[in-house]
Amino acid sequence: MKYYRSHILIGINETSIAADVQGFILALRKELGKVGLSDEINLLETGPLGFFGKGICLTVYPENIHYENVKIEDVQELVEEHFLKGRPVPRLILEASSKFQPQFNYKKRIVLRNSGLIDPESIDAYLGTGGYEAWEKALLNMQPQQIVEEVKASGLRGRGGAGFPVGLKWSFTAPLEAKQKYVVVNADEGEPGTFKDRLIMEGDPHQLLEGTMICARAIGATKAYIYIRGEYKLCIMRLQKAIDQCRAYGIIGENIFDSGFDLDIEIKIGAGAYVCGEETALIESLEGNRGHPRWKPPFPGVKGLWQAPTVVNNVETLANVPYIIANGADEFKKHGTPECSGTKVYTILGDVAYPGLCEVDMGTPLRTIINDYAGGMKKGFKFKAALVGGAAGVILSDRLLDVNMDLVSLDEYSAVLGSGAILVMNEHQSIVDILWSILRFFRHESCGQCAPCKNGTQLLYRLINKIKKGEGTMDDVDMMITVAETMQYTSFCALGQSPIMAVRSAIENFRDEFIAITKE
Amino acid sequence: MYKEICSKYAPTKDNLIYILHEIQDAEPQHYISKEAVLAVSDYLKLPENHIYGVMTFYSMYSTTPRGKHIIRLCESPPCYIKGSENILRKLGIILGVEVGETTKDGMFTLELCACLGVCGNAPVMMINEDVYGDLSEEKVEEIIESIRGRQ
Numbered sequence: 001m002k003y004y005r006s007h008i009l010i011g012i013n014e015t016s017i018a019a020d021v022q023g024f025i026l027a028l029r030k031e032l033g034k035v036g037l038s039d040e041i042n043l044l045e046t047g048p049l050g051f052f053g054k055g056i057c058l059t060v061y062p063e064n065i066h067y068e069n070v071k072i073e074d075v076q077e078l079v080e081e082h083f084l085k086g087r088p089v090p091r092l093i094l095e096a097s098s099k100f101q102p103q104f105n106y107k108k109r110i111v112l113r114n115s116g117l118i119d120p121e122s123i124d125a126y127l128g129t130g131g132y133e134a135w136e137k138a139l140l141n142m143q144p145q146q147i148v149e150e151v152k153a154s155g156l157r158g159r160g161g162a163g164f165p166v167g168l169k170w171s172f173t174a175p176l177e178a179k180q181k182y183v184v185v186n187a188d189e190g191e192p193g194t195f196k197d198r199l200i201m202e203g204d205p206h207q208l209l210e211g212t213m214i215c216a217r218a219i220g221a222t223k224a225y226i227y228i229r230g231e232y233k234l235c236i237m238r239l240q241k242a243i244d245q246c247r248a249y250g251i252i253g254e255n256i257f258d259s260g261f262d263l264d265i266e267i268k269i270g271a272g273a274y275v276c277g278e279e280t281a282l283i284e285s286l287e288g289n290r291g292h293p294r295w296k297p298p299f300p301g302v303k304g305l306w307q308a309p310t311v312v313n314n315v316e317t318l319a320n321v322p323y324i325i326a327n328g329a330d331e332f333k334k335h336g337t338p339e340c341s342g343t344k345v346y347t348i349l350g351d352v353a354y355p356g357l358c359e360v361d362m363g364t365p366l367r368t369i370i371n372d373y374a375g376g377m378k379k380g381f382k383f384k385a386a387l388v389g390g391a392a393g394v395i396l397s398d399r400l401l402d403v404n405m406d407l408v409s410l411d412e413y414s415a416v417l418g419s420g421a422i423l424v425m426n427e428h429q430s431i432v433d434i435l436w437s438i439l440r441f442f443r444h445e446s447c448g449q450c451a452p453c454k455n456g457t458q459l460l461y462r463l464i465n466k467i468k469k470g471e472g473t474m475d476d477v478d479m480m481i482t483v484a485e486t487m488q489y490t491s492f493c494a495l496g497q498s499p500i501m502a503v504r505s506a507i508e509n510f511r512d513e514f515i516a517i518t519k520e
Numbered sequence: 521m522y523k524e525i526c527s528k529y530a531p532t533k534d535n536l537i538y539i540l541h542e543i544q545d546a547e548p549q550h551y552i553s554k555e556a557v558l559a560v561s562d563y564l565k566l567p568e569n570h571i572y573g574v575m576t577f578y579s580m581y582s583t584t585p586r587g588k589h590i591i592r593l594c595e596s597p598p599c600y601i602k603g604s605e606n607i608l609r610k611l612g613i614i615l616g617v618e619v620g621e622t623t624k625d626g627m628f629t630l631e632l633c634a635c636l637g638v639c640g641n642a643p644v645m646m647i648n649e650d651v652y653g654d655l656s657e658e659k660v661e662e663i664i665e666s667i668r669g670r671q
Contacts, residue, residue: 014638014651014653015638015640015641015651015653015654018650018651018652018653054641054654189637190634190635190637191635192596192597192598192634192635192639193596193597193598193635193639194635194637194639195637195638195639195640198637229637230541230580231636231637231646232637233649269537269538269541270537270578271537271540271541271578271579271580271581272578272579272580272633272634273577273578273579274634285537286534287533287534288532288533288534288535288536288537288574289533289570289574290573290574290577291577291578347639347640349598349639349640349642350598350601355640356640387597391596391597421598421639423597423598423601425601429601433600433601434597434600434601437595437596437597437600437601438597440595441595441596441597441634444634445634447577
């Protein structure tokens with residue numbers, strides 16, 4: 001292996017592609033070649049770097065310097081100053097990083113352990129990190145029952161929002177006798193403010209595939225589908241490439257590693273509907289129907305895709321599985337809390353100094369996440385509220401900053417971890433406005449199948465609109481809680497049951513604001 | 521054209537969404553015409569109302585002709601608090617259209633959409649396949665001008 005004195009990691013994502021990152025890389029390679037550094041400096045195209053800068057972003061190791069918004073015109077200066085003379089270029093350094101070094105904590109990561117470090121488009125890079133060893137172990141050294149037991153013992157819970165124990169879910173499907181079973185990966189990420197799954201797939205697609213394979217083996221499925229939203233072009237491209245590489249290496253296909261087990265993985269593309277994140281709606285969509293949720297029971301684990309037993313899991317959930325199988329449930333349980341093991345990937349947005357993604361142990365308080373991983377509030381702003389979990393989440397006030405972020409602790413405050421989106425708002429932002437935006441979203445995304453949700457989301461939007469214009473009364477405000485509560489009890493699926501969380505938390509935590517804007 | 525696209529897929533219902541995607545992409549006006557629905561209905565042996573049902577359910581399909589460039593501005597909370605309303609107003613002024621309308625020259629259609637998953641760079645919009653982030657009113661003007669200039 002070649003030894004390099006320095007590594008330049010370049011994040012390839014939607015934003016950097018728009019800024020012509022490919023042109024930039026060509027220019028950088030040429031310039032490095034010109035000054036004779038091609039053999040000393042490694043240029044690595046990789047996934048998310050862990051922070052969101054503008055345009056093209058670079059991280060340079062071992063100095064651990066982050067550059068943002070670098071342009072082709074800057075290449076010469078960058079090479080001459082930084083890579084030849086060893087003087088980083090201050091004007092290009094990510095603004096917040098001069099005062100704050102984000103704790104990227106690779107040692108503690110599970111899901112993102114390779115993200116931003118390896119080339120996501122190379123199977124060899126993944127194999128080099130011990131990739132597919134868990135798959136080999138699961139396939140050759142473990143019985144399906146043992147895999148299910150191991151995942152059960154790990155205490156892994158679904159990371160899509162509902163938090164259902166994963167091993168338990170698999171244990172319903174595994175013993176069923178059926179001609180065909182399926183694994184469906186839910187990559188239809190649509191919760192506003194959430195894009196952890198996109199980053200996981202962009203940064204390390206093979207890890208998701210490995211988790212999917214292990215799940216398929218555990219439940220006896222020979223076919224897996226990844227249902228992904230159409231907007232995630234880069235994910236689709238990288239996953240397809242990863243699947244093709246696996247086929248070429250014989251990691252999937254027929255009679256894998258002479259085990260007698262067959263498996264094929266296929267990507268299916270969605271067409272834009274939030275409700276398709278609900279597992280039965282997703283299955284309907286896969287079958288070529290409107291994405292209307294189904295009546296449960298029977299649950300998909302018994303009758304799912306084309307009435308066959310089907311396990312539907314979120315991307316982040318499955319990305320945890322290779323680690324559990326490779327290192328054992330006990331190792332996994334060293335992360336997180338006793339009731340809620342493992343880590344959680346968050347996307348932190350809004351008025352923080354350093355918006356980005358982080359992976360921390362379950363149970364880490366919100367305050368720590370904001371201060372240690374996002375650099376605290378943006379300069380000159382005060383914390384007012386955080387929307388946690390996207391539109392189907394809750395609006396927390398500063399009183400709840402020290403709550404531990406795990407499924408059990410949050411539940412005590414009728415809050416949810418949801419999808420892992422944290423949207424931080426400053427003191428100038430109006431809670432009424434943000435609630436209005438959330439309820440507009442629900443009105444648009446209700447699938448229209450059941451009356452409580454179809455009519456309830458309309459009614460909630462009309463009420464908040466009236467309040468936002470200053471024409472509402474406190475009766476209207478309390479009416480919103482009644483409506484949302486009714487929806488919670490009577491709606492067919494989680495979509496209609498969700499608005500109550502935002503409505504109640506906004507009104508309870510920020511009642512003064514509603515009093516101020518309403519009439520007597 | 522429709523038959524050709526259809527024949528790339530097995531005539532099973534689960535391929536409906538992909539066939540519709542491909543037909544819409546191949547159509548210069550980015551929509552699915554009545555003729556297309558009839559052709560797909562014939563190929564998949566599905567009633568027309570099922571196809572209309574699916575088309576109108578998913579936000580990515582259109583039943584009416586649209587412009588060459590489809591602008592989809594995100595209106596979800598993360599973009600909203602970063603000022604997507606101002607961007608919408610600006611787009612309306614530059615293009616002279618309301619949401620859902622197409623410019624007279626057939627160049628642009630203005631649409632709103634839900635979260636695109638690029639919230640780190642809010643406010644965000646997509647124009648056809650391309651994502652544009654960190655939008656400001658000036659930047660929006662530049663983007664539209666540069667697309668117009670390319671023609």
